[in-house]
Amino acid sequence: MRQALEAAKPVFWKNPGRLPLDAARSRLSVTSDAVRAAADRLARFAPLLAALFPGALAATGGIIESDLLPLGDWAAQGLPPGDSVWLKADHLLPVAGSVKARGGFHAVLCVAESLALAAGLLPGAEADTRALATDAARAFFAGHTLSVGSTGNLGLSIGILGRALGFAVTVHMSAEAKVWKKEMLRSAGATVVEHAGDYAAACAVARAQAAHDPRNHFIDDENSRDLFLGYAVAGLRLPGQLAAKGMEVSSDRPLCLHLPCGVGGAPGGIALGARYALGDAALAVFIEPTQAPCMLWGLASGRRDDADIRELGLTGLTLADGLAVPRPSGLVAKLMEHVVDALATVAEADLPRLVARARQEGGLRLEPSAAVALVGPAMSRAAELPVLAGRPATHIVWATGGGMLPDDDFAAVLALAGEGR
Ligand SMILES: Cc1ncc(COP(=O)(O)O)c(C=O)c1O
Incomplete structure (x- = not known):
């Protein structure tokens, strides 16, 4: 072999x-x-997703x-x-x-849910999740960063949902990542950090940067x-x-x-x-x-x-x-x-x-x-x-x-x- x-x-x-x-x-x-x-969880947050992306998701209820x-x-x-x-x-x-949507969205929703519960933006685990599609929630999430290392598609799923919720998003991309994926992310308002090295190296930098910042939530593709x-x-x-x-x-x-x-x-x-x-x-x-x-x-x-x-x-x-x-x-x-x-x-x-x-x-x-x-x-x-x-x-x-x-x-x-x- x-x-x-x-x-x-x-x-x-x-x-x-x-x-x-x-x-x-x-x-x-x-x-x-x-x-x-x-x-x-994805079912609980479906109404929120339908509210954030009505054009794409209204038909399926999110x-x-x-x-x-x-x-x-x-x-x-x-x-x-x-x-x-x-x-x-x-x-x-x-x-x-891409296939990364379910995983990436679920990981972002886990972060958003736990922050929102702790801050009282969601009164309880069964509350109407559309409360997170409000200006107040966006202003709250803007004080937090989601970061991720990605070859492209994971960054897109996390960047698109993270930005829609109001988070700051930083995507660390490896050398192989395609230009169009970087451009799409930037136009969604994410910060793209380009790395000359491979995927493992991009993840390592992202992980290290997030380690010292409690408001930086690193979604670790290698271990999440x-x-x-x-x-x-x-x-x-x-x-x-x-x-x-x-x-x-x-x-x-x-x-x-x-x-x-x-x-x-x-x-x-x-x-x-x-x-x-x-x-x-x-x-x-x-x-x-x-x-x-x-x-x-x-x-x-x-x-x-x-x-x-x-x-x-x-x-x-x-x-x-x-x-x-x-x-x-x-x-x-x-x-x-x-x-x-x-x-x-x-x-x-x-x-x-x-x-x-x-x-x-x-x-x-x-x-x-x-x-x-x-x-x-x-x-x-x-x-x-x-x-x-x-x-x-x-x-x-x-x-x-x-x-x-x-x-x-x-x-x-x-x-x-x-x-x-
Ligand atoms: C199109 C596509 N297929 C498959 C995969 C593989 O997923 P994973 O890295 O979780 O094995 C990826 C990862 O980014 C991808 O973008």
Whole structure:
């Protein structure tokens, strides 16, 4: 394994530590009750979100959720005839346009809720949360800063909601972060600090700056339960979405989630939420770029966040900017030891081709970080994941972002694949 990783060759690694949920449960530091509490919090604050973003969220009453869309035959190539492939359209999630919305919004709401309860802006935990969409609340939050290290999309979700509530927001961005994400954040009124180094370095600076300031609330992507819990809510909501489409999940028809992985929070949360909600018939495969397989290396080496892809001679430089991370989250790596089924990597040269294919065949606007998930179904079948053996499976390719990608940025990726717009 190490040699293939060092050579930046695509690999598929089956997690030998995967356990049935009953055996894993006592070892998991995030409980299903905690995930349900996060879902309850998002429901409590939905009226506030609808008030802050009426154009995007009035129709759903402030619930931020995406559709499950069927993918055509093009996505099922290499699969047995009984398999079906769906797309989870988080790239079109309202307001923040990526998988980071649920986690980022939940983490911001945790900070806002605890400050508001302590200051009496919310009289109690069950109070009408629209009280936080007032001038008085905005003036109060303006005395507090939210800070975060981000490759782009997490910063956007925290920046957009944080600013809408009135917080000062500082986003520390790594070298890979795309210019359009920085510009969008600045126009929302956030301060963007650009770092020459990688993602871990940007987070370290943000963490150190916040440490001495009680009014600076650092949302730690490398170690945040509140982020993780927000992502996990997506998994909890899956049974309802699947049932609405008449899709069954059982040991005879397993569900396989294909999830792009950076630091691990988003895919880890979704994987655990889905496992709690659907049991052992819900599988999760994480996909990383060959230049930044941080979760794979953290789990395969057993060293979690002590493991760093730079030990493998890899650069961490990848077109998949959201996945350009040298070390996984320690919190998530530990949780995933017994939960994730497999991790796969995708060659750098394939990233533009995957984006172009998704556009041509499916009319989709995906960013490279999201398009990596498209390789999951065929790779999982080729590697003969044991739970899939001899059974028809439902695959969900989790499209984690790209809907807000500006035309020029999208065209630039397509051009790398030799395509015009
Ligand atoms: C589009 C996209 N997909 C996937 C991810 C991976 O999420 P995580 O870093 O929580 O693993 C990110 C992270 O920023 C992202 O922007």
